[in-house]
Amino acid sequence: MLVRHCGADCSGVMDLVFLLHSAGSVHARRWQFMTQFVGDIVSQLDVAADRTRVGVVYWSDDAHIGFTLDRYTIRQDVIAVRQLRHCFTKTQSDA
Numbered sequence: 001m002l003v004r005h006c007g008a009d010c011s012g013v014m015d016l017v018f019l020l021h022s023a024g025s026v027h028a029r030r031w032q033f034m035t036q037f038v039g040d041i042v043s044q045l046d047v048a049a050d051r052t053r054v055g056v057v058y059w060s061d062d063a064h065i066g067f068t069l070d071r072y073t074i075r076q077d078v079i080a081v082r083q084l085r086h087c088f089t090k091t092q093s094d095a
Contacts, residue, residue: 012046015053015069018081023060039079047075054078 018038022031038056045052049070056066072078 013051015055016045017055017057017069020056020058020066020084021060022058022064035081035084038081042075042078042081045075047073047078049073054081056081056084058084 020031020034020038026034042054045054047054053069054072055069058064058066066081066084067078072080
């Protein structure tokens, strides 16, 4: 996958939450692509409790917290998003 590096400094203070659709209509290969994409983005960030905090929410028929903003404080741990499990349940997008 091609990842472009930030033109500006990628460090800073921010809270970043990724929302991932995880219903059965999202095939396993697409899920793998999405989690790889999130991991690639996070690998470019300055992840720390006092810098960039990252969280993940994924949903199908219900929302699930993959991990909260305060769970991981180093980049390598956040890249664990690649190991989140796909829900494989029905699609429910009318909230």
